[in-house]
Amino acid sequence: MPSAVDIAGFAAEVSYEELPDEVREAAKRRVLDTVGVALGSRDVEPTDGVRRAVTTSTGAESRLWGSDRRAAPADAAMYNAALAEAGNRATYLAPTLSSAAGPIPAVLAAAETRSAPGEELLAGLAAAHEVHGELAWNAPLDGFHPATHTAIAAAAGAGRAMGFPVGKLTSAVGLAASRGTLGIEERPFEPIAVGTAAKHGLEACLLAEGGVVGPDSVTAEGGWTDLVGPFDLDFDPGCERVRDAAIRPYVGHPHAQAAIEAALDVAEDTAFDPADIDDVSVESYAEAVPEIDARAIAAALVDREVTVHPGERADLRPVADAVEITSTDYFDERVGIGELPARVTVTARDGAKHEAEVQWPTGHPAKPASWGVVEEKFHVLADDYDAGRRTAIVDTVRSLEAETAAELSRLLD
Numbered sequence: 001m002p003s004a005v006d007i008a009g010f011a012a013e014v015s016y017e018e019l020p021d022e023v024r025e026a027a028k029r030r031v032l033d034t035v036g037v038a039l040g041s042r043d044v045e046p047t048d049g050v051r052r053a054v055t056t057s058t059g060a061e062s063r064l065w066g067s068d069r070r071a072a073p074a075d076a077a078m079y080n081a082a083l084a085e086a087g088n089r090a091t092y093l094a095p096t097l098s099s100a101a102g103p104i105p106a107v108l109a110a111a112e113t114r115s116a117p118g119e120e121l122l123a124g125l126a127a128a129h130e131v132h133g134e135l136a137w138n139a140p141l142d143g144f145h146p147a148t149h150t151a152i153a154a155a156a157g158a159g160r161a162m163g164f165p166v167g168k169l170t171s172a173v174g175l176a177a178s179r180g181t182l183g184i185e186e187r188p189f190e191p192i193a194v195g196t197a198a199k200h201g202l203e204a205c206l207l208a209e210g211g212v213v214g215p216d217s218v219t220a221e222g223g224w225t226d227l228v229g230p231f232d233l234d235f236d237p238g239c240e241r242v243r244d245a246a247i248r249p250y251v252g253h254p255h256a257q258a259a260i261e262a263a264l265d266v267a268e269d270t271a272f273d274p275a276d277i278d279d280v281s282v283e284s285y286a287e288a289v290p291e292i293d294a295r296a297i298a299a300a301l302v303d304r305e306v307t308v309h310p311g312e313r314a315d316l317r318p319v320a321d322a323v324e325i326t327s328t329d330y331f332d333e334r335v336g337i338g339e340l341p342a343r344v345t346v347t348a349r350d351g352a353k354h355e356a357e358v359q360w361p362t363g364h365p366a367k368p369a370s371w372g373v374v375e376e377k378f379h380v381l382a383d384d385y386d387a388g389r390r391t392a393i394v395d396t397v398r399s400l401e402a403e404t405a406a407e408l409s410r411l412l413d
Helices: 004-013 021-039 047-054 073-085 103-113 118-138 147-161 166-179 187-209 224-228 240-244 254-269 294-303 317-321 329-336 371-381 387-398 405-411
Strands: 277-284 323-327 342-348 353-358
Touching: 004 118, 004 147, 004 166, 021 073, 021 103, 021 118, 021 240, 021 371, 021 387, 047 073, 047 187, 073 103, 073 187, 103 118, 103 147, 103 187, 103 405, 118 147, 118 240, 147 166, 147 187, 166 187, 254 277, 254 294, 254 342, 254 353, 277 294, 277 317, 294 317, 294 323, 317 323, 371 387, 387 405
Parallel strands: 277 323
Antiparallel strands: 277 342, 342 353
């Protein structure tokens, strides 16, 4: 059975030099995606309340993204992680669908406050993703919120970015594991759950740095093993789990991504006037059906763009009303072999049919999102910033090993 020292021992040994180029670039893409989603979520509830709460604290060392305000590092991690989980939402762990964005603000805040070099920052980000992915795959959380994993991953990554030795990092992981068990899983609470877990992870590191010796909350009586049952972890020094953090190009649930992409593929070949659409059939697997929003399908067909939620638009309502969403045994069977498929068929008023099918949505580990996809999403979500500022943020993230978290933070005011 793995213990806190096993998790810490792995994280402490993660080296930038041993990370494959593909993993380094994947980590950067996930940073840019997380920052973009956060900047686009500043007006989404309940993030306003979180911002007001954390800016009353002392020790204002870390940037609250998208503002000129600062807060204590752990509080900044909480707010920034809550932003990333709100609104359009950011990366998720395939196949668990839990948020993969939560540890990223904690690692960035840790690196910012300790002036960690960019290579150490990337090592911390990679370690957090590897720990998070292994926990999500191998340590089931029946009855507990997925953000429980976030606290441990945040502690592992933040401690690595801060250069902790194994002993100190073991205390941080143990402290995070003892505080991160959240029991409520409800959409309005998600930003708070993920933000709180990120805060717990970084606070655990700060406590360990101050000399607090944490318990091994993974193997101790009443700890993780007792709560979730036996599990094993197989860490990869190259941190390939970074690429399991799927990126969501379109606003909507992960299960809805394939249907939205299929609709976009149909619209790519045919420019639709809403009045020309008679019927829209969306076929997918049973788990996806309740998550597919007819308004997003309508926006994909008419606007050819679904980076932000279309809302209640009168011009899309007739198309949305024409959308029928169903599951079939055929698509359910394909989910069983690892696909996340969907098919969209549009019947025009003149009887012509237009169809597209997607096996995996873009952003899924089987079909990774390119830098261009992530950058395009970032520019849409961060449009409150001028083009020059957005370009500077993109360039800084893209060369993160030669930059610092403080430099990125400076651009996010």
